[in-house]
Amino acid sequence: MIYLGPAGVPISSKDRSTLGGLRRVAELKLNAMEIEFVRGVAMSNQTAEEVGRLARELKVELSVHCPYFINLCSTDKRKLEASKKRILDSVERCYHMGARIAVFHPGFYGSLTPEAAYEMVKEADRDMLDRMKSMGIKGVALGHETTGKVSAFGSLEELVRLCKEIRGCEPVVDFAHLWARNAGKIDYGRIFDQLEPLKLKHLHTHFTSMEWTPAKVPGAGNERRHLPISFDQPPVDPLVREVLRRNLDITIISESPVLEQDSLVLKQKFEKLGFRF
Structure with a gap:
C-alpha cells in the first residue's frame, strides 16, 4: 500500500486542531498524516486516543514527529536525558493513538568522531527501548531520520547499520535531506537497495524539494x-516510478511548504502511472 499525506494539519483546514486536520486529510482523499510535536509534546494521552479513533474511522495512517530539540550525541548528561524524554513522550502519544512510528533527528557529531557518535546513539536507543518495554509500549518504532547536514548524525549508511543492530529502530528516509547531503545527487534505486537487508514491512519517508549549499x-x-516539489530537486517522477516498479509498501509524507497540495500532486503522479488508491 502507498500512503500519502502532509506533515501536520493541512494548510487548507479551517479547523486547525489535529482532529480537524485529520478530517481535512480524509476530505482530500489522502490517507496519511504526520502529527508534528516539533515544538514540544502538548497533546495528552486522552487526546491521542481520540485522534487514533478518528484516524481509524477515516482510514488515515498516523505517524508522529518528535520535537526538534534532540541530541542523542550530547556529552551533557542533562541534555541527553532531556532528549530521551522528548522522544519517549512522543512515543507514548504514538502508542495511545495507534501510530506505528515516532520520527526524530538523532543528533550532531559535535566534537565526537562519527564512530563515537554512532555508539552514543546506539546506547541511547537501547536505553529508550528498555524504558518503552517497562512502560508496556509495544508496536512503536524509533524512527531515525536521515539528516540534511554533514554535521548531523544520520547518513543512510549509519542508519541502516544501526537498524540492523537494534531491533525496534527503523530508518526514516528523507529524500530531500539525502539530496542535500549528497550535493544535489540522488539514486532512488541504490537507496532502496541499501534498505533491502533490513527487510522492512513498511518504509516511512519524507519528500519535498530542497535548496542546498556546498559543505x-x-x-x-x-x-x-x-x-x-514543482522545483523538482530532487526529481519526483523517478521516485514514483521506482516505488511502483518495486511494489513498495511505503508512506510518503509531504514536508513541502504547501503540504497537502504536494501530497495531491504525488497522488496524481501515482495514478497517472496506473496506481489506484
Whole structure:
C-alpha cells in the first residue's frame, strides 16, 4: 500500500486542531498524516486516543514527529536525558493513538568522531527501548531520520547499520535531506537497495524539494530550505516510478511548504502511472 499525506494539519483546514486536520486529510482523499510535536509534546494521552479513533474511522495512517530539540550525541548528561524524554513522550502519544512510528533527528557529531557518535546513539536507543518495554509500549518504532547536514548524525549508511543492530529502530528516509547531503545527487534505486537487508514491512519517508549549499567536505552539501516539489530537486517522477516498479509498501509524507497540495500532486503522479488508491 502507498500512503500519502502532509506533515501536520493541512494548510487548507479551517479547523486547525489535529482532529480537524485529520478530517481535512480524509476530505482530500489522502490517507496519511504526520502529527508534528516539533515544538514540544502538548497533546495528552486522552487526546491521542481520540485522534487514533478518528484516524481509524477515516482510514488515515498516523505517524508522529518528535520535537526538534534532540541530541542523542550530547556529552551533557542533562541534555541527553532531556532528549530521551522528548522522544519517549512522543512515543507514548504514538502508542495511545495507534501510530506505528515516532520520527526524530538523532543528533550532531559535535566534537565526537562519527564512530563515537554512532555508539552514543546506539546506547541511547537501547536505553529508550528498555524504558518503552517497562512502560508496556509495544508496536512503536524509533524512527531515525536521515539528516540534511554533514554535521548531523544520520547518513543512510549509519542508519541502516544501526537498524540492523537494534531491533525496534527503523530508518526514516528523507529524500530531500539525502539530496542535500549528497550535493544535489540522488539514486532512488541504490537507496532502496541499501534498505533491502533490513527487510522492512513498511518504509516511512519524507519528500519535498530542497535548496542546498556546498559543505566544506568535498562532494557534500547542507540543506538550506524546503521548496514546493514543482522545483523538482530532487526529481519526483523517478521516485514514483521506482516505488511502483518495486511494489513498495511505503508512506510518503509531504514536508513541502504547501503540504497537502504536494501530497495531491504525488497522488496524481501515482495514478497517472496506473496506481489506484
